[in-house]
Amino acid sequence: MTCSSKHFLEEIAKYWAVPIYQSDPTQLHFLVSSSQDLQLFCAKLSELTYYLVTIAANDERELEDHCFKIYYIFSHPTENLFVTLELSLKQGQHTYPSIADIFPAAQLFEDEIADLFGLFSESGSGNLQHILRLHGGYPEGFYPLRRDSPDQAFQNQPMDVPAVLTFPSILADPDSLSQEGIYMPVGPIHAGVIEPGNFLFHLEGETIEGLQIRLGYTHKGIERLFQRKYRLFNGWQLAEKVSGEMSFAHNLAYCKAVESLLQAHPADEANLLRAVFLELERLYNHIGDCSALIHDLALEVIAADLSVLREQLMALNQELTGSRFLRGINKPGGITLPKPLQKQWILEVVRRVVDSFLDAARNILLRPDFRERTINVGVLSKKAALRLGITGLAARASGVMRDFRLQHPFAPYDEDEIQSLLRSAFEQIDLSLYSTDVMGDVFARFVQRVVEVELARKLVEKFLGWWRDTSITEFCVPFNLSGSNYEIGFGYAEGWRGDVVYWIMKDKFDGIFRCKVRDPSALNWAGLQQAVALTLEPRDKSNQTALVDFPVINKSFNLSYTGVDL
Amino acid sequence: MRKSPFSSDLLGLVLRRMIKLLPASKPIYTRLQREDRWYRMRSVNIRVVDCGSSNVVEQEIQALFNPVYDAERLGFRLVASPRHADLLLITGPIALNMQAALIAAFRAMPEPRRVITIGDDIGEESVFNDSYAVVPLPHEIRTARIAHIPGDPPSPEQILRSLMRVL
Numbered sequence A: 001m002t003c004s005s006k007h008f009l010e011e012i013a014k015y016w017a018v019p020i021y022q023s024d025p026t027q028l029h030f031l032v033s034s035s036q037d038l039q040l041f042c043a044k045l046s047e048l049t050y051y052l053v054t055i056a057a058n059d060e061r062e063l064e065d066h067c068f069k070i071y072y073i074f075s076h077p078t079e080n081l082f083v084t085l086e087l088s089l090k091q092g093q094h095t096y097p098s099i100a101d102i103f104p105a106a107q108l109f110e111d112e113i114a115d116l117f118g119l120f121s122e123s124g125s126g127n128l129q130h131i132l133r134l135h136g137g138y139p140e141g142f143y144p145l146r147r148d149s150p151d152q153a154f155q156n157q158p159m160d161v162p163a164v165l166t167f168p169s170i171l172a173d174p175d176s177l178s179q180e181g182i183y184m185p186v187g188p189i190h191a192g193v194i195e196p197g198n199f200l201f202h203l204e205g206e207t208i209e210g211l212q213i214r215l216g217y218t219h220k221g222i223e224r225l226f227q228r229k230y231r232l233f234n235g236w237q238l239a240e241k242v243s244g245e246m247s248f249a250h251n252l253a254y255c256k257a258v259e260s261l262l263q264a265h266p267a268d269e270a271n272l273l274r275a276v277f278l279e280l281e282r283l284y285n286h287i288g289d290c291s292a293l294i295h296d297l298a299l300e301v302i303a304a305d306l307s308v309l310r311e312q313l314m315a316l317n318q319e320l321t322g323s324r325f326l327r328g329i330n331k332p333g334g335i336t337l338p339k340p341l342q343k344q345w346i347l348e349v350v351r352r353v354v355d356s357f358l359d360a361a362r363n364i365l366l367r368p369d370f371r372e373r374t375i376n377v378g379v380l381s382k383k384a385a386l387r388l389g390i391t392g393l394a395a396r397a398s399g400v401m402r403d404f405r406l407q408h409p410f411a412p413y414d415e416d417e418i419q420s421l422l423r424s425a426f427e428q429i430d431l432s433l434y435s436t437d438v439m440g441d442v443f444a445r446f447v448q449r450v451v452e453v454e455l456a457r458k459l460v461e462k463f464l465g466w467w468r469d470t471s472i473t474e475f476c477v478p479f480n481l482s483g484s485n486y487e488i489g490f491g492y493a494e495g496w497r498g499d500v501v502y503w504i505m506k507d508k509f510d511g512i513f514r515c516k517v518r519d520p521s522a523l524n525w526a527g528l529q530q531a532v533a534l535t536l537e538p539r540d541k542s543n544q545t546a547l548v549d550f551p552v553i554n555k556s557f558n559l560s561y562t563g564v565d566l
Numbered sequence B: 001m002r003k004s005p006f007s008s009d010l011l012g013l014v015l016r017r018m019i020k021l022l023p024a025s026k027p028i029y030t031r032l033q034r035e036d037r038w039y040r041m042r043s044v045n046i047r048v049v050d051c052g053s054s055n056v057v058e059q060e061i062q063a064l065f066n067p068v069y070d071a072e073r074l075g076f077r078l079v080a081s082p083r084h085a086d087l088l089l090i091t092g093p094i095a096l097n098m099q100a101a102l103i104a105a106f107r108a109m110p111e112p113r114r115v116i117t118i119g120d121d122i123g124e125e126s127v128f129n130d131s132y133a134v135v136p137l138p139h140e141i142r143t144a145r146i147a148h149i150p151g152d153p154p155s156p157e158q159i160l161r162s163l164m165r166v167l
Helices: A002-013 A035-047 A106-117 A161-165 A168-172 A222-229 A244-262 A268-296 A300-321 A343-365 A368-374 A382-388 A392-397 A416-427 A442-466 A521-533 A547-557 B008-021 B030-040 B056-064 B096-108 B139-143 B156-166
Strands: A017-020 A027-032 A051-060 A067-075 A082-088 A182-186 A198-204 A207-214 A334-336 A474-476 A488-494 A499-506 A512-518 B044-050 B076-078 B087-091 B114-118 B145-149
Touching (some): A002 A017, A002 A027, A035 A082, A051 A106, A051 A499, A207 A547, A222 A512, A244 A499, A244 B056, A268 A334, A268 A442, A268 A474, A268 A547, A300 A343, A300 B056, A382 A521, A392 A442, A392 A521, A416 A442, B044 B056, B044 B096, B139 B145
Parallel strands (some): A027 A082, B087 B114
Antiparallel strands (some): A051 A067, A067 A082, A182 A198, A198 A207
């Protein structure tokens, strides 16, 4: 099935690009030489409904091509096929073509490249520095991911508070502020115990007219730390620190990238265990998120009940792995458990917790006060989700079928049984059951979480059904350093928010030349903005959002700040 | 209406007598103030500032206030503004981008200001210390620090135990 669209793409790509041979049949790699070719190629991909996975810039000035390179990675919408376009910038050239008009999701990556590499897109948001990652307080012309930039560059002078609060877009163009309504800045420190980020609401009475989001407050230079401090074998320790509640998914994606680089194939047992832990992570996060959302709707008793259920799963994690966040067990090559797996016990806890959760969730879905606050609130339409390139849970709730477990299945998800289980679970979501015809609202995302909790239990039961009891705790295959110099490894895992993607280039030895981390939140922040302020569609009375609904919409997405800020 | 024999005049007389008995330096509300301080020792308003953590410590602090650990029952309370806070909990390495906001939050607290840092990411052995984007804990905040809770992340139980030992 993959063959047809692969051959088709190889045929049409002849006009714009030069193919490079890839041993992995699910990867296509093209060299693009001119900016016009890139834009034409991207327009064609967009027409074929491919979507953007990530953009990774790389400083290859010390390698044979002596230039900066930008890698664009796209995914086929239904088949297991990734397409990489490689664009080389000429020596001394610091601008490159923008594809944000074709793929709006590219905007964030282009801003990021401007901040970290000092490479600017030609038609992007101007040559505005310090948009995203480096807010000021950094010296002018400091681009941390250029390999020749110093390790310590900050001036230990804290910025003044107005500089923290002012949005760069407003500084650049003060006239863009409207004369009507009021502007209300919120953040970077929020009222609750959450991560920092800055929101600027444009209010007209109670309704939200516009929303600007400024991120980057937790930027801690992780991608550079990968290059400077870590080797291929221990980089998983840092990957776990990218986004804490997705520790396992990040770790797994990192390990998969390294394994693809070194052509290591973990044992079946390790793959099974990884899938079990991935689903356990999904379980505790979805239940915790449902609890937080219900808490925001002031239904405290139910929220408290659900948070106790989450705590039971955390205790299970602690007992199984020694860490409440499933840290420290997964490594390139396999998995090491602190003690033998107690299969029956996991099954029992998961069954008990999910049963209680589903009881509570079914009740709450029928409560009129819950429905009043969630139905038709924060709508992210299917059209908008496709346009913005939303991924993961948020996309599925809007009716866009994007799940790497289905499209790019990795063992053991590639078994037929699991595939049909996934398919039937997503197809059976019948929102009409709950008498709503709107997809992509807060209610739909809640329903999606409930469905995925139920699915995660089925998957855990299936995986553990294949598990043979054993007293062995180490499931690692030894592997040697192989592969040629400066080879690229690509790894991904479908975490609970969506797909986590790691793009790693090794150096001559076992070091990391470049590690690009893509958390699903990087794509989904645009979705939150659209759901709140309708950036793509005209607003009228029927689809306006009130300010009181913002916390609920925000919780229904529950995006990561640190995963985007890195 | 007939006046009660125990009119307010009588009560006032008794009170005035009592006041005369007290030493001049101690006003009448001393006892109340002492009690107030006694109870305040068991009531701590906490403000949490994430300066760049990976969100695990935040999750654990949130879990501290769920029905399982129920830190509120022991007198700990999360407040929305640093102006209401007795104690600032700082998590994560201090990202340069958060430094100004952190100092602003710290200065907004009423005296005496107390600070506790949480997690291995913020200590001397943090893996982030070599990063260009991470700065050390600002001096004025370091002098107000009364404790550091280690762990990656510390479990809610450990956080609670440390908080109770410190206060």
